[in-house]
Amino acid sequence: MSKTLRIVLVLVAAGAVLAGCATRPSRVDDEQAARLTATAAAFGIVWQAQPVGATDRGVTALSDGTTTLTTRKGSRIYILHDRKAFPPSDADAFAGSDDELKRIGRRLLVAAGADEKEIAEERVLQQFTQLGETSPDRKTVRVLPAQASQRTLLVTRQVRGIEVISSRLLLHVDRAGRPIFMELAWPDVAPEVVERALRLRELRAATNIAPRMEGARVEAVQPVILHSPAVGFYDDATAALRVIYMPDERQVGQKAVRYVDERGIDVTLPRDVDPPREAPVQRGAARR
Numbered sequence: 001m002s003k004t005l006r007i008v009l010v011l012v013a014a015g016a017v018l019a020g021c022a023t024r025p026s027r028v029d030d031e032q033a034a035r036l037t038a039t040a041a042a043f044g045i046v047w048q049a050q051p052v053g054a055t056d057r058g059v060t061a062l063s064d065g066t067t068t069l070t071t072r073k074g075s076r077i078y079i080l081h082d083r084k085a086f087p088p089s090d091a092d093a094f095a096g097s098d099d100e101l102k103r104i105g106r107r108l109l110v111a112a113g114a115d116e117k118e119i120a121e122e123r124v125l126q127q128f129t130q131l132g133e134t135s136p137d138r139k140t141v142r143v144l145p146a147q148a149s150q151r152t153l154l155v156t157r158q159v160r161g162i163e164v165i166s167s168r169l170l171l172h173v174d175r176a177g178r179p180i181f182m183e184l185a186w187p188d189v190a191p192e193v194v195e196r197a198l199r200l201r202e203l204r205a206a207t208n209i210a211p212r213m214e215g216a217r218v219e220a221v222q223p224v225i226l227h228s229p230a231v232g233f234y235d236d237a238t239a240a241l242r243v244i245y246m247p248d249e250r251q252v253g254q255k256a257v258r259y260v261d262e263r264g265i266d267v268t269l270p271r272d273v274d275p276p277r278e279a280p281v282q283r284g285a286a287r288r
Contacts, residue, residue: 027052027053027054027055028053028054028055028060028062032053032055032060033051033053033062036053036060036062036069036071037051037062039069039071039078039111039112040062040069042111042112043069043078043080043108043111043112043179043182044178044179045067045069045080045179046178047064047067048064048065048066048067049064049065049066050064051063051064052064057233058072058233059071059072059233060072066082066083066084067080067081067082067083068080068081068083072233075187075188075235076112076113076114076184076185076186076187076188077184077185077186077187078112078182078183078184079182079183079184080179080180080181080182081180081181082180082181085174085180086172086180086181087150087172087181088150088172088174088175088180090129090147090149090150091175092174092175093149093150093151093175094150094151094173094174094175094177095175096177098124098151100177101124101151101153101171101173101177102122102124102153104153104171104173104177104179105122105153105155105169105171106119108169108171108179108182108184109155109169109184109186112184112186114186118157118158118159118164118186119155119156119157119158120155120156120157120158120163120164121155121156122153122154122155123153123154123155123156124151124152124153124154125151125152125153125154126148126149126151127148127149127150127151127152128146128147128148128149129146129147129149130143130144130145130146130147131143131144132144150172152170152171152172153169153170153171153172153173154168154169154170154171155168155169155171156168157186159189159194159197159225160194160197160198161201162194162197162198162201162223162224162225162239163222163223163224163225164189164224164225164226164227165224165225165226165227165242166185166226166227166228166229166270167185167186167187167227168183168184168185168186169182169183169184169186170182170183170184171183185229187227187235187237189225189227189237190237193225193237193238193239194225194239196238196239197223197224197225197239198223199262200223200239200240200241200261200262201223203221203223203241203262209221209241209260209262209263209264210241210243210258210260210264211243211258211260211264211266213245213256213258215247215248215249216245216246216247216248216256217245217246217248218243218244218245218246219244219245219246219255220242220243220244221241221242221243221244222241222242222244223239223240223241223242224239224240224241224242224259225237225238225239226238226239226240226259226269226270227270228270228271228272229270229272229273230271230272230273233273234270234271234272236270236271237270238267238268238269238270240259240260240261240267241259241260241261241262242257242258242259243257243258243259243260244256244257245257245258
């Protein structure tokens with residue numbers, strides 16, 4: 001078995017283990033390979049060798065041993081990773097403007113079949129690097145000015161004005177603007193879920209719906225659409241009112257959040273992947 005095929009089988013098998021599936025991955029058929037190869041071309045992927053693929057439980061991976069593109073059949077879910085180019089060095093960081101990076105992101109969304117009108121926000125996250133140097137006698141340290149480094153594009157989603165939680169595009173490109181890491185989760189949302197979210201929007205001002213929480217007060221009530229974070233394995237999606245609570249006392253940490261229906265009852269959240277459980281560490285008796 002070739003090294004590239006082993007890499008693909010391992011990647012797909014790892015996803016199957018996370019999903020609780022024990023079946024052995026199989027090679028993709030010609031039709032699947034052609035479809036994913038066409039998508040890779042639309043994304044601007046340049047294969048360094050003849051790619052091979054494997055599939056299991058609907059998850060398909062195509063790789064040349066360096067670049068791997070993973071997707072789920074029938075959904076707008078893609079993960080792209082160039083293991084040699086990502087993460088890039090500062091010298092290989094994207095040289096274009098923020099607007100150019102956003103245009104690249106939009107092009108990839110359209111290539112994946114997404115609707116540009118569903119873009120809620122495009123944010124360019126700037127990373128910085130900072131160095132320090134010690135004096136020859138190692139008694140003092142001089143901190144050098146921070147330098148702009150790599151940038152990440154984060155695109156969030158809304159459907160008809162309703163935020164879609166878990167949908168996003170996370171993108172890194174190289175100096176030339178070629179995608180070297182991409183996480184795209186933009187699945188279709190059933191019309192009935194959207195309609196339910198629109199009905200809930202009419203209730204967002206009714207804070208009396210929100211359940212009370214000891215030590216906190218209701219800060220905001222917002223209609224949202226939730227789909228499974230593990231969209232590669234589950235199609236779960238639902239609409240809910242997101243209730244954000246403000247603690248009565250100043251404290252550090254995230255604000256409490258609950259997802260409820262129009263009666264103030266907690267909704268069943270979409271399924272997620274349960275990580276494999278590890279056996280507890282057996283510690284030996286303490287030495288005296």
